[in-house]
Amino acid sequence: MHDVSDLLDGPALALDRYCREVTVDVREIGAVLDREPDAIMDYLDRPSVRFGWYGAIPARFWPELDIPADVREGLGTCVGMTLLAERYAYADPNVLLACPGPSLSAGVFTALADRQRYDSYFSLLAERPVHTFFALTEPRKGSAAAELETTLTPNGDGWLLNGEKCYIGNGAGAQLGVVFCRRAPGPFGIEAVLIDTSRPGFSGELLPSVGLRGVRISRLRFDNVQIPHESLLGAHLRPTRRGLRGALHILYRARPGIAAMALGCAQAACDYLALHERAHAGHDRFLLEAILDRIAATRRLIYDAAAGIDRGELNVHRIGGAKLAAARVAEDATLLAAELLGPASLIEHPWLEKCYRDVRAFEFMEGAGNIHTLSVFQGLLKGNFLDAHRDVDSHAARN
């Protein structure tokens, strides 16, 4: 596994060591999730799954857990979450994605919730294994998220939610989730609401998928779901500071973590290849080293972006570029491994076959490749691709 110590310091190094130790059984659990995506609930007593569950919950809400203080400290940053994502994905990305906990909704609460709502949400998620979702994508409106059509209309004391979402991670089996919807036309008419999936009018179905099955992508429908007033997140903020802005705030900051997941898979595929290919010579060796060089360069881009976010800088073009590079190298690494291990490699190496299927999801998660290519192009055109941008939304992470 790759050494990232030159990119990290202090608590992040402690977190790195801890993640390496705690993820020893993650590949075994990931193989089970590939067959039975709901099986994560059978593994809640495993330290790897408990840490995956609590990792995105601020440590002050945790029950007594045998986790050293410097490891907890390492988690509270974008670098820490990126590292966690890479280490789990190196073993198997499905496990972290299948764990209960706040997932991307953590960012929504950090950006939009008032103190009381924030505390009660995380207390609940730390108390018991609750699955949550973050529902932005709609059928035919994936990359054009600002055109979303799910509606929120006033109804007595609260609101009615109507519409449809698709490709939502953990959607069908979740107990709670954040839904982005439209209260009025235009980008500032978008809102985020917390939904309890036991409410009448909510339905969800698991979508069949060939890879990354632990994330359980789902289609969700809302048919006159009653939303109480207090479930509208960020109501105390100006419309320009909530809704879509909240979604983007979260997606930009989560993107290094998704990029790191793709990278963890790429590194794992290369290490697997190096372990199983006997020849290691000539042109094959050159091809493997070329991919390893790309992985190393992409890793630097990802951790630079994460460290920038921790310093209060947000260059969305570079973050998009890092995610794009990571998704591509993950596909290329699995293709190379399959090719160099021979014509029957995907039959003879079940782990590689699964990794080969899993990594294709990274092209679409957190924005499709073409959209990030356009963003890189715009950054270059504006001449600020390499600049450190001040993060106007930056605020200290709550803990």
Ligand SMILES: Cc1cc2nc3c(=O)[nH]c(=O)nc-3n(C[C@H](O)[C@H](O)[C@H](O)COP(=O)(O)OP(=O)(O)OC[C@H]3O[C@@H](n4cnc5c(N)ncnc54)[C@H](O)[C@@H]3O)c2cc1C
């Ligand atoms: C495993 C997985 C988990 C996911 N989890 C979630 C989740 O939890 N919550 C959530 O809200 N969403 C989730 N998504 C959805 C994801 O964010 C979308 O798939 C993504 O935004 C792309 O949208 P789309 O699939 O509708 O593709 P589209 O936007 O329809 O794009 C289809 C193709 O057209 C290209 N394209 C689109 N627009 C342009 C353009 N302007 N110029 C050039 N090319 C273009 C794209 O690059 C792509 O190749 C998940 C997806 C996956 C695969």
